[in-house]
Amino acid sequence: MNVLICGAHGFIGAALCERLEKSGHTVIRGVRRAVAKNELEVDYTRDREATQWDALLQGVDAVINAVGILIENRQHTFDEVHTKAPIALFDACSRLRIRRVIQISALGAQCGATPYFKSKRAADDYLQSLSVSSWIVRPALVYGSSGASAAFFRMLASLPVHPLPAGGHQRLRPVHVDDLTEAVECLLETDAGDQRVVDVVGGEEVEYREMLSIYRRSLGLGRFCQMSIPAWLIGVGAALLNRIPGSMLTGDTWRMLQAGSTADASATATLLKRPPRSLRTFIDRDAADLLHRALSSWRCILLRSVLSFVWIWTAVSSVFLYPRDESFALLTRAYLQGTNAIVAFWLAAAIDFVFGALTMVKPGRLLWLSQAVLIVTYSLIIAVTMPEILWHPFGAVLKNLPILAILLILFSEDTSR
Structure with a gap:
């Protein structure tokens, strides 16, 4: 199958490219600046009309939209990157009868009130309104060795004192990127039918404070302390860091953490034909030691x-x-x-x-x-x-x-x- 992956240079997009290529699919990497033969230049700040996608979709059997941002700036806004460009892409896919469209959304987008979630939900809802065969994948917090959030949480776990926002009782069910990409690969060949949305989560639900302690033990580190940070202080920090490039703490991410990131794992287990991995196995113990x-x-x-x-x-x-x-x-x-x-x-x-x-x-x-x-x-x-x-x-x-x-x-x- 010829698969166009938009956002191929991103964390999830790159993992999808690697997975599908190993499985024998022909992957076309949608990137902002194409330099290799298997790369196609797509620009979500520019390609916001369906007709602009027509030439880009020639010979494509399936499209995966894995483009996303956590922080807005003048060049990249949630409305452009998460809503307008994807809608134009989905319209073109529907008109050209692309065999399968997969939208990588986010767990919580179905009801989240943050600008990030709202922009994701707008594209999700529009895709569901079209007749094109599609799946909307809503992953929980995604772990991978090269992921920015994973690196951030490993860094926090390595500290002798773990800072815990509002006590760190937020419920999470992190999913390993390998499980996510395997699930997406299954959906390329799975008929959506009436069920066009799937939550992809990990095998174990934990509190935020538990996640950090599990990561620390997996890294082979010793004892540590925990310190609760008042919610109001985290809110102030999020406001100050809201526009800082690369910041993992913003107003949106703080509200997302407060809401938690968890769901029933049965749909993921059905797709994978096995239970999804527990976060206790995310960091290979031998490699970490x-x-x-x-x-x-x-x-x-x-x-x-x-x-x-x-x-x-x-x-x-x-x-x-x-x-x-x-x-x-x-x-x-x-x-x-x-x-x-x-x-x-x-x-x-x-x-x-x-x-x-x-x-x-x-x-x-x-x-x-x-x-x-x-x-x-x-x-x-x-x-x-x-x-x-x-x-x-x-x-x-x-x-x-x-x-x-x-x-x-x-x-x-x-x-x-």
Whole structure:
């Protein structure tokens, strides 16, 4: 079958191209800038009349519309990309009697009130009104190793503290992109009949907070904490990031998350002739462990070595190299004099040395946390009593920031119990 896939350079479109080509279909890749022989130039900001599609559809048996955007801009609006251009395409398909049309919509478009959902629903409804043989596919949140949202959630899962919007109780049933593309392939040969809409979802419904913890375990990472973020604060952040290119948090995505993304999995199981994959299997454990071990084999020892050297060198230089009178002068500015200054000097040097030694011989989350607390305490005292050091060109205190970043990484990746 000759299949035109519009949006072939997108996450879902590219996966569909790969799947259908492996199955023996002739795939014509609809892209904005055609450079290869199997690519066809389509522009959803330009091709908004049915007649503009006539020449593009010559020799095509089936059309899959996988074009979509999450954020509008001056060049690409929901109305153009999700509604007007697809309607023109569907009209042309109907007039030219294309054998099958598949519209990749979104779960929630059937009743969602966001501009994203409304624009998708308008095209879905129009396609259903035509006599052309068609399917409307409404996938849940789609996971794939190359997907932007999947990468974003993996990043959140890797953090030692998981930020949970409004407690993270939103219900989700993520679907793996391989299951989605397999379902679409089945629909190319499945007669729609009266049922022209199918929800494609994964095999397990979870809360948002559960999804992050499952991804973290799949990545081979250790313990973590969860922190609920008030809904109003997420709303403010979404408003501020609403027009930022590449932002995963916008007004629309926040409202979509609040509504959840789940449905009955029976239709997906019927299409696939098996239960859809559970998100616990999305990240291949062996691959994740190998990647984590490969990175940890050099990254952890490098960070610990550098950190240990900084602590030990600070102790040695304080006791043996730096003029002690100048050290006590600094302590005086921090309101430490006489015996208190002497005790503070030797105690600080001892702590620095012990921290440096423990970093190499007995690392652990408690050690990283203790070091971070000490660094923040030092920095706050200096900022209050000697603020001019903050803007010193050598940045002696500001260099604490990368040290804190190292501690955050070590704390996040520590797998000790």
